[in-house]
Amino acid sequence: MLSKxxxxxxxxxxxxxxxxxxxxxxxxxxxxxxELGFDPILVYATSxxxxxxxxxxxFMQLLSGGASSLVAITSVGVINSRHLLYGAVLSEYLEKLSxxxxxxxxxxxxxxxxxxxxxxxxxxxxxxxxxxYVLGTGVTLWFCWQLSTISxxxxxxxxxxxxxxxxxxxxxxxxxxxxxxxxxxxxxxxxVSGFASLILFNAPFKSYIILSPIVALIAAFIMLxxxx
Amino acid sequence: xxWFSIIVSGIVTYxxxxxxxxxxxxxxxxxxxxxxxxxxxxxxxxAIIFPGIFFNDFGLFVEITDPKIYGxxxxxxxxxxxxxxxxxxxxxxxxxxxxxxxxxx
Numbered sequence: 437m438l439s440k441x442x443x444x445x446x447x448x449x450x451x452x453x454x455x456x457x458x459x460x461x462x463x464x465x466x467x468x469x470x471e472l473g474f475d476p477i478l479v480y481a482t483s484x485x486x487x488x489x490x491x492x493x494x495f496m497q498l499l500s501g502g503a504s505s506l507v508a509i510t511s512v513g514v515i516n517s518r519h520l521l522y523g524a525v526l527s528e529y530l531e532k533l534s535x536x537x538x539x540x541x542x543x544x545x546x547x548x549x550x551x552x553x554x555x556x557x558x559x560x561x562x563x564x565x566x567x568x569y570v571l572g573t574g575v576t577l578w579f580c581w582q583l584s585t586i587s588x589x590x591x592x593x594x595x596x597x598x599x600x601x602x603x604x605x606x607x608x609x610x611x612x613x614x615x616x617x618x619x620x621x622x623x624x625x626x627x628v629s630g631f632a633s634l635i636l637f638n639a640p641f642k643s644y645i646i647l648s649p650i651v652a653l654i655a656a657f658i659m660l661x662x663x664x
Numbered sequence: 665x666x667w668f669s670i671i672v673s674g675i676v677t678y679x680x681x682x683x684x685x686x687x688x689x690x691x692x693x694x695x696x697x698x699x700x701x702x703x704x705x706x707x708x709x710x711a712i713i714f715p716g717i718f719f720n721d722f723g724l725f726v727e728i729t730d731p732k733i734y735g736x737x738x739x740x741x742x743x744x745x746x747x748x749x750x751x752x753x754x755x756x757x758x759x760x761x762x763x764x765x766x767x768x769x
Contacts, residue, residue, distance in 0.1 A: 453750035456757070478666055485674030495673060505669040512673040516680045521704045523684030528698065531690050542682035547712075551705055603732055603760055604753060606716030607739050609709040611752035614743035622706045630710035637715055637723065645711055652707035657700050 440568045447572020450552040453611070457604035458548070458577060459584045460595050461489050464602070466588025468493055472500040476589045483585040487543070487578070491515040494642060507641075514641040518649060522550040529557045529566045541567055544574025546581075551612040621659060628655040731768070735760030 438446075462483075469479030474496060482492040491512045498508040522545055530538065553570045557563060587594075595601055616622040629652035636644035636651075693701075717736045720726050726733070739756030746752070 453748075453753060456750075456753050474666070478670065481667070481670050482673075485670050486677050487674075488677055491673070491677065495669070499666060499669065505665060505672075508669050509673050509676060513676040513680070516677040518708050519677070519680040520684050521701075521708060523681060523686075524688070524693070525701050525704050527685045527688060527690060528701075530685065535686060538686035539682060542685050543678060545681040545685070547709075551709070554705060598764075600760065600764065601757075603716070603735060604757060606713040606732075606736065607753045607756040609713045609716075610736065610739055610756070611743055611749040613705055613709045613713075614740060614752055615747055616706055617740075617744060622703070625703045625706040626710045629707050630714035633711035633714045634718060637719060644715070648711035649704070649707040652710070653700055653703060656703040656707065657696070660696070660699055 438563070438565075440565050443563070443565055443568040444572040446556070447549075447553065447569040447574075448576045450556060450569075451548050451573045451576050454548040454552075454577070454608050455580055457601075457608040458489075458580050460601040461605060462581050462584025463588035463591075463595055464593060465489060465492055466585035466590075467593035468588075469496050469585075470589055470592065472496050474500070479589050480586060483582055486512060486516075487581065488512070488516050488546075489581070490642075490645075511641045514643050515645050517646045518547075519545055521649060521653075522547075525554060526550065526570065529553075530570070533567055537567065541570060541574070544571060544578055546574055546577045548608060548612065549573030549577050551609075555615075621656075621663075624659060625652050625656045628652040731760050731763040734763060 465483070466479060469482065469492075470476065479496070482495060486492050486495065494515060495508050495512050498511060499505070523542070526545065530541070533541070549570065550573075552573050553566070556569055557566045560566075563569070613622075613626065616626070629648045632648035632651040633644050636647050638644075639647060713736075717732050718726055720730075735756045738759040739752050742755035743749075743752030
């Protein structure tokens with residue numbers, strides 16, 4: 437039986453490779469906020485209060501471009517609504533947790549942390565304390581995100597733009613799902629989601645981020661019917 | 665006003681993280697829904713990956729010769745065989761840099 441601290445530590449280790457994209461992305465987010473003319477405290481507040489990379493950048497870009505608060509808030513809500521899906525998946529693993537612990541752990545649910553936790557918990561079904569793994573991933577991502585946005589705020593975008601490190605973001609997510617390509621049903625769902633995102637990319641409020649997964653999940657539902 | 669927007673956005677985002685985890689009872693989800701939920705990673709992440717590769721900064725389709733496409737193919741192959749997150753990301757970045765700094769210069 438693994439101790440709680442060991443499970444927590446495993447979670448930390450699992451998300452470390454993702455720092456290759458999280459840290460540059462955090463620096464860029466902090467630097468963009470300053471470039472757009474926001475007060476450093478405000479820029480940092482988005483990392484602490486919203487804590488969601490892409491949505492923070494869009495939020496600041498919209499407000500600085502003169503969009504209304506309503507538009508900015510709606511965009512953040514739409515982009516981050518994908519967490520509803522993560523919560524639904526994690527609720528199966530964390531159902532034994534107390535309500536208060538669930539409220540606490542919720543703050544730390546992030547894309548990469550969810551993906552690594554989901555992978556690990558699926559492979560270790562009788563893990564007694566899976567929430568320590570989720571926390572290990574989430575807390576690590578949280579610290580790195582806070583520190584990297586702060587350094588972006590203070591030092592500006594000190595990573596040369598020619599490096600094109602933005603490309604690390606699709607690569608991180610590719611690394612997350614590449615193993616699932618072994619199963620044909622997964623490949624089908626991925627292709628539906630990917631092509632849907634290309635078609636829906638210009639839909640308002642960046643809603644392709646949630647519309648494409650919905651289309652893909654409907655496709656999965658239909659596929660499951662045919663499989664039986 | 666900006667503070668107000670940040671706080672409301674924060675509440676909305678926190679709610680999105682918390683709602684399904686803390687407020688929904690597992691019993692409320694049927695077996696069919698649970699089965700479909702197995703596909704959440706496969707359904708969510710390509711919607712971040714595809715635009716990141718196939719669109720440029722201005723939201724236009726890249727050309728078929730774009731270095732990002734080849735970097736992604738290398739990462740895909742390396743990731744598939746190595747099963748390693750770090751190898752996937754590093755191989756993608758290195759091949760991308762090799763193309764933009766050596767082949768295109």
